Every structure is written in structure tokens, then in C-alpha cells.
Amino acid sequence: MDAVDKRILNVLQGEFPLSERPYADAAARLGLNEAELIQRLQRLLATGVLSRFGPMYHAERLGGALTLAAMKVPPDDFDRVAAIVNAFPEVAHNYARDHSFNMWFVLATETRERIADVIAEIERATGYRVHDFPKLEEFYVGLRLIA
Amino acid sequence: MGLISAVATAPTPALDERDRALLETIRNGLPLVAKPYAAIAAALGMSEREVTERLQALLGNGVIKRFGIVVRHHELGYGANAMVVWDVPDARVARLGRRMAMFDFVTLCYRRARSLPAWRYNLYCMIHGRDRAAAEANIAKLIEACDLRTVPHAVLFSRRRFKQCGASYRDQPTGNIKHGRGR
Structure with missing residues (x-):
């Protein structure tokens, strides 16, 4: 660059x-x-510096829903669980983070009701509890200079 | 700066089938050709004018938040990404969120529901830095400037990114126009 x-x-x-x-x-x-x-x-x-060039949609105004979810996964089971979670088409991002809540992902669904269904499906498929942290308010950060 | 968008309660604008077809077509990006709106129009059987008018309306009612580049911070050299979470009294959270959002190094700032007793935190901000030390220095700056020394918080650095893709609002993509990058 x-x-x-x-x-x-x-x-x-x-x-x-x-x-x-x-x-x-x-x-x-x-x-x-x-x-x-x-x-x-x-x-x-x-080169992957840009993930996209185009529109950013407002999921909620499209009638869809977004949430941030997290799980506590034992380290020796982490890769198995990550593979299961990432296979869900509703999972948009997934990050491993340094905390006992060590897996954090964004769920994007077409309807609000579907969020709860997907969470239940992930819990069933992995055997671990999924905590849901829905957004209550967004504080607008404006544009950020890259460099 | 510091504007709140009350997204959770905003009404859903009425979209017709042509709007939805247009949104689906450009979901993964705008065609990288000299006349991108004409290309979209041709693919959808619309006039170029209809495409730009509909896009203008979708920007106006907030369905499209913005139009332009979507960057990957890691690839830009921001190697450290910390999600910092705070347990702020409900009465103080809106004021504090607006204030945090004004710092250049804060790239996202949200109030989220707690999940008691397992998770007490209700204010989230994303802080990027060239490395961990730079991100930590920014967090210290934030604590100092916003008087957060007594506010319980946790810093969750990312270790690995498994998946990053745009949120889709339809499971089956249809009629996507090819652009500069295969997906």
C-alpha cells in the first residue's frame, strides 16, 4: 500500500x-x-485490504436482525466447536478472544425470531451454552482515518 | 459525531421486490467497471436512472448505511484488536458511550444487554492498534480522559479470526454481478 x-x-x-x-x-x-x-x-x-467495495446494509432496517454472541469453550475442544459454529451460514464473523468467554461471533438472520432458533441450534450442535448480547444502542463513531 | 442511532426501535421502511433485487445484486460489491450503475441496470432489466434513484432512496431511509469501501483492519496493519467491555450504571451509559465514540481509535461503540450473572458488562467499544502495546496505550488514554478508573472493565484481545464476511440478509444469493474479486 x-x-x-x-x-x-x-x-x-x-x-x-x-x-x-x-x-x-x-x-x-x-x-x-x-x-x-x-x-x-x-x-x-x-490483497484483502478491502473486504468489499459497495454498500453497507442496515440489517435491522431490512427487517433482519444482528446480534453478538459468545461462548465459553474448553481450549481442547475449541477447534471442533469453531468448525461447527462457522458452518452456520448465519455466522458472519467469529473471533477467538483472550477471556473465559473465548469465542465471539456475530449472527445475522433474516428475522428477529430466527436469532433464538440459531442460538438453540448451535447449543444443540456444540453442547455449550451460547450467550446472546443484543445491541440496545449504537453510538455513532463517524469515519476513521486509515493512516 | 456522537449521534445516537436508535436502530433497535427504528421502523422498517417499505421495500418492494425491485429494491430487494437491487440490494441482493450489489450485496458483495459494486462492479468495478466504468459505468457500474448501467451494468447493474442491464443485469436487472431496469434503467440506469431507476437504479440510481432507488439507491438514493435507500441511502435516504437508512437501509444502506453508507456506500464505499469496507476495510479489513488486520490487513491494514492494525494487528491488535481489543474489544473492551465496561460495566456502567444504566443512567450513565448513553453519555459515556457518546463520549467514547468521539475518540479516533474507537471504531465501534455499542450498548448491549447484560447476561447476569455470567456477564455484567453493558458498554462495548472496539479499539485497534498497530500492536497490543499501542492498543493498551489507547485504552489507558480512554480511562484517563473519561474518568473510568473505578468502572469495572475487561479487555478481550482477539487471538484468531475464523470467519469474516458481510452479513447476508438472504440465504440464497441470486444474480450477483461479478466484480473485481471472486468470493
């Missing part, structure tokens, strides 16, 4: 034109041309 890549990441975090040639318009703001911007975005996606 060079200085131009960083500038692309900072400038394109928040908005993208809804114009006929949006890459050309965004490139002009960055002092690039259309082909250069598209090429750099392709590279940033290919």
Missing part, C-alpha cells in the same frame, strides 16, 4: 457518487484517472 492507496481508502470510506461515471468522478477528486482508480481498487480487493 502506498500513499495513493491510503488516500483512496480515506476518501472513499464515506461516500461514492451516484453518477454515470462514478469512478471517473471519484478519481478526479483524488487526482487520478478512472482506469487507475479501478485498477487500485481491484488490487486492494485482491
